[in-house]
Amino acid sequence: MPIRILDETDYPGVQALHRAVGWPARSLAGWRWLHANPARAEIDAPAGWVIDTGDGELAGHVGNLIQRFQHRGRTLYGATGFSIIVLPSARGQGQRIIRTFHTQKGLFARWTFNANVVSQPLYARHGMIPWPEQTHALKLGWPVAPLPLIAGKVLKTLHRLAPDTVSRLDEQLMNDRLGRAVRLALPQGVSLLEDIADASPYGAFWTALASEDRFLSDRSPATLRWRLADPDQTQAPLLLAVERDGAMVGYAMAQMAKGNTLEPPVLEIVDLEALAEHAEAVPLLMTALKGAAKQLGAAKLRLPVVSPLQLARLGAFADSARREGGWGHCHVIFEHEAAHEAWSPTPWDGDQGFCLRPVPLTQGARERRPLVAASSHSKA
CATH class of the missing domain: 3.40.630.30 (Gcn5-related N-acetyltransferase (GNAT))
Structure with a gap:
């Protein structure tokens, strides 16, 4: 063939x-x-x-x-x-x-950051290496609604025992918060990122980030606008920003997803970045994301691609996370060695941003496409 x-x-x-x-x-x-x-x-x-x-x-x-x-x-x-x-x-x-x-x-390289258990042995046969060395098999999860997660595990077990019967079930573990425009309660210092014009604070943030001595995938305003134009999204991704002294110093992008009909919804972190001198923005963004996950109807918050730099920046959040994965889902083959040390990938660099299964919503819910209506700050 x-x-x-x-x-x-x-x-x-x-x-x-x-x-x-x-x-x-x-x-x-x-x-x-x-x-x-x-x-x-x-x-x-x-x-x-x-x-x-x-x-x-x-x-x-x-x-x-x-x-x-x-x-x-x-x-x-x-x-x-x-x-x-x-x-x-x-x-x-x-x-x-x-x-x-x-x-x-x-x-400079070719990679997959989303290999499953069955396919991952194939990549080594083609000279692709598990990478990053310390974290290629790691995913991190933070439960926010334990009962749906337990129910999802029960449904998976039943599917193994009676696949024909369970596969005929309709979409399971949905809830009435899904698809609604929620007013998020965000911690002080975190706001919704709504302006991604070239001359916006986000544009200045990207310019500053790109000037650091790192190997970075393009997150320019133009590229972000293209990513957000995905017509198959049922809900717009959540974009958050951290500002210090009037300048944006960190941002996060997260997307609601539902792996299959038997799994509960999850808020998947697609990107999480901060300027080098403002690494404290990462735990602040994580606090906001974990709170948002519960408010939006997710059962957990998940970071599906982890680098050593991210692990260090997460601080206490890394200690409290559930270690998921367990197989080498990240594989790469390099042509330029510079990326070995300088590249600290996030899920943005993989296919998670556009291969996640969107939460299935009714037409009425899709008409309320924005993920959040507005935001208010908590007292925390």
Whole structure:
């Protein structure tokens, strides 16, 4: 079976692949949005590859998300592999399509930060290494509603015992806070980030962050605006900012998601950054995020990609977190060694920001698309 570059006529076939393995099927508009990735267009990279059966059907797919990086005044490009699907009918082709992804040229690295237990051994066979060395198998979670989490575990157990019966259940563990525009109670010093224009405080924050001696994925206002334009979101992501003396010094982005019909909703941290001299902004943002998770109807707050720098900045939050994961979900192959020490990835650098399953909402709830109506500060 030939492997060829994905084109826009393949999107219905890619949707069918996702449905075949029980993954969320992104809309055609969503695939067109991904295809319009500005960083991909700058280097004319493929949007992905497919395994073509030759009879009008697809038997496999790997997406290719190009990201722009800044380091010491240089612009480099890297790629995240996502939605890697190979049907049983294409057995043996999985290694070929992964090899196609990780041998593309002109990139400082290729990686996946979202490998599952079954797929993760494949990456080592292609020269990809578990990375970061200390935290590649770590995810952190902070429960805020224990009962739905327990109920989710019970449903998973029942699914293993009676998969046909449980799979016919409707969406479980929903609650009446989901989809509502909530007035968040935020701690002093934290506010909603609403202005992401080029000349906004966020723009100045990105300029300051990019000037640090770090290897950073592009979080410029233009890139953030493109990320927020994902048409498949049922709720806009939550954006928070910390200011000191009138200047923005830290920010967080989090997204409500629901892994499948049997899991409770989770507030997933997509990005968490602060200027080097204001590392104290990270615990403050975590306090706000944990409070927001409960108010928005999530069962827990989760950080799905962790770096050693983040672990240190989390402080007491790292000590109180539940260690999740346990397998090497982060793998990378480097072409430029500079990133080994200078790159401290967050979920922003992986596919979590656009491969999370959105919380399914009714049409009425979708019309209340903003995640929060406004904010008020708590006395804490």
